[in-house]
Amino acid sequence: MTQTTPVSSRRQRNALVKAAVDFVTRAMVDGSYRTFLPLRRLADDYPNACFERRGAQHRTNVFCSNDYLGMSNHERVVAAARAALDEQGLGSGGSRNISGTSLYHVELEAELAALHGKESALVFNSGYVANDEALGVIGKLMPELVVLSDGKNHRSLIEGIRKSGLRKIVFEHNSIPDLEAKLGALPAEAPKLIVLESIYSMDGHFGPLEEVCRLKHRHNAMIFLDETHGVGVYGRTGAGVADSMGLAHEIDVIQGGFGKAHGATGGYVAGDAFLVDAIRLMAPGFIFTTSLPPLVLAAALASVRHLKQSNVERERLFANVSLLKDELRRHRLPVMDSPSHIVPVLIGDSFRCKSVSDALLREHGFYVQPINWPSVQRGQERLRVIVSSAHAERDIRAFALALARCMAAAS
The missing domain is CATH 3.40.640.10 (Type I PLP-dependent aspartate aminotransferase-like (Major domain))
Known part of the structure; x- marks a missing residue:
């Protein structure tokens, strides 16, 4: 026996779904809509990971993980x-x-x-x-x-x-x-x-x-x-x-x-x-x-x-952080004032922020998630760059150069 939903109940559910549609649509329009990149982390090769695009597997070097010291591996x-x-x-x-x-x-x-x-x-x-x-x-x-x-x-x-x-x-x-x-x-x-x-x-x-x-x-x-x-x-x-x-x-x-x-x-x-x-x-x-x-x-x-x-991991992290900041500044990138190991690069626009992030991944194999509202105020959109103790110097230098190129192209 088929059960039917009462009309009043359907109306309430339709109103709820409409409110959700309106919210998601606004997020898409104002640039605050978030997408996730499904990663397959590589235990023996951190901070590298794999992701799928158009049916093919690709590798990426992750520059936004909170696994600062590589302790997960x-x-x-x-x-x-x-x-x-x-x-x-x-x-x-x-x-x-x-x-x-x-x-x-x-x-x-x-x-x-x-x-x-x-x-x-x-x-x-x-x-x-x-x-x-x-x-x-x-x-x-x-x-x-x-x-x-x-x-x-x-x-x-x-x-x-x-x-x-x-x-x-x-x-x-x-x-x-x-x-x-x-x-x-x-x-x-x-x-x-x-x-x-x-x-x-x-x-x-x-x-x-x-x-x-x-x-x-x-x-x-x-x-x-x-x-x-x-x-x-x-x-x-x-x-x-x-x-x-x-x-x-x-x-x-x-x-x-x-x-x-x-x-x-x-x-x-x-x-x-x-x-x-x-x-x-x-x-x-x-x-x-x-x-x-x-x-x-x-x-x-x-x-x-x-x-x-052990201080080994911390010493490596801070050496890499110092190199990262030096390289970003050498390329005259808008690095925000940060005395810690977290290195934000100001973009200032949600669409440009996502564009730079997408280009880094697509063209250079580096992954940095764009940070938009509500995590930060509108106009303060940024890439929160995080290097780990496991990153190689050559990758840090390559990342800074790639970011400079992507930001110049997106301007």
């Missing part, structure tokens, strides 16, 4: 993942609360707490979830708290603050005078939380941590720091930017992830034991989901431990 990391897979199988079998906590969780969380000099740490399924859930819980624990949030904070921080229900004051990006003025306008006895990043992923800027720590004491505030792009890359043991500056003890809650320098996936927060325990007990995005599988945790643990002992 490191022999120790891969071996740890394989051993965990052979021993424990693929899935975790449940949520952290119901059979899904493995010994790897326990070991990894202890390792992270020690890495950051904190009492405790908690692993989440992603860095986004770690920010979103931790901030949400902080708001429930201390509803009178006032949040001061950097104007260029990551979406996960913005959504976490929104979820918290706390009063939010946005200060100008990296502006200590603006932050100080807004702190000073609040009652001295009001509890305050400054939320910022150690490295801003679209611009490559460092957060002004020394000055923020001084303001913390002057205005009786706390600090929540996103170290997603700093952990693994900065500090003698890979503990991040704050640690490299001798400021880790000043940070009340540190958030990090395994999906960048550590070459795995997942995120975490570290801080006081009772606070971390409260997040564990209260965060719905932690409680009501299947936990990370053992092989991912084993890989992350092996990567964290290796980068605590």
Whole structure:
């Protein structure tokens, strides 16, 4: 017997689909429509990968991966993942609360707490979830708290603050005078939380941590720091930017992830034991989901431990970053001011940005994903160029020359 959808239900669904069509059409018209390039990463040849075009396989050299240190292919990391897979199988079998906590969780969380000099740490399924859930819980624990949030904070921080229900004051990006003025306008006895990043992923800027720590004491505030792009890359043991500056003890809650320098996936927060325990007990995005599988945790643990002992990967990365910046400037390309390992090249138009990216891939075999709105403001479209420790000097020089040619052609 054939079932029919009621007319009113069809109308609602048609209205929903029409709204989706209108949105997608607007994105295509204004240049913010996103396309993805399906890649087959090559474990024995990173940062090269393969992709398919018109039925044929092509190779590309990837210049936009967050796998900064090539740890996703490191022999120790891969071996740890394989051993965990052979021993424990693929899935975790449940949520952290119901059979899904493995010994790897326990070991990894202890390792992270020690890495950051904190009492405790908690692993989440992603860095986004770690920010979103931790901030949400902080708001429930201390509803009178006032949040001061950097104007260029990551979406996960913005959504976490929104979820918290706390009063939010946005200060100008990296502006200590603006932050100080807004702190000073609040009652001295009001509890305050400054939320910022150690490295801003679209611009490559460092957060002004020394000055923020001084303001913390002057205005009786706390600090929540996103170290997603700093952990693994900065500090003698890979503990991040704050640690490299001798400021880790000043940070009340540190958030990090395994999906960048550590070459795995997942995120975490570290801080006081009772606070971390409260997040564990209260965060719905932690409680009501299947936990990370053992092989991912084993890989992350092996990567964290290796980068605590080895500076080889970091030294190679920074040498390559220096060469990349020199080559881009030698070709007089509009490199944005970035003191970190993230190197944005300003294009300023979404269609031109995609055109340059397409030409790099099609004509020269280099892949850099265009960065358009809403990741950056309109008029600030860019190529976020990221070199890894595994890139060869000849490829970096060839990439800079190819980019110069593609940008000249697209102008």
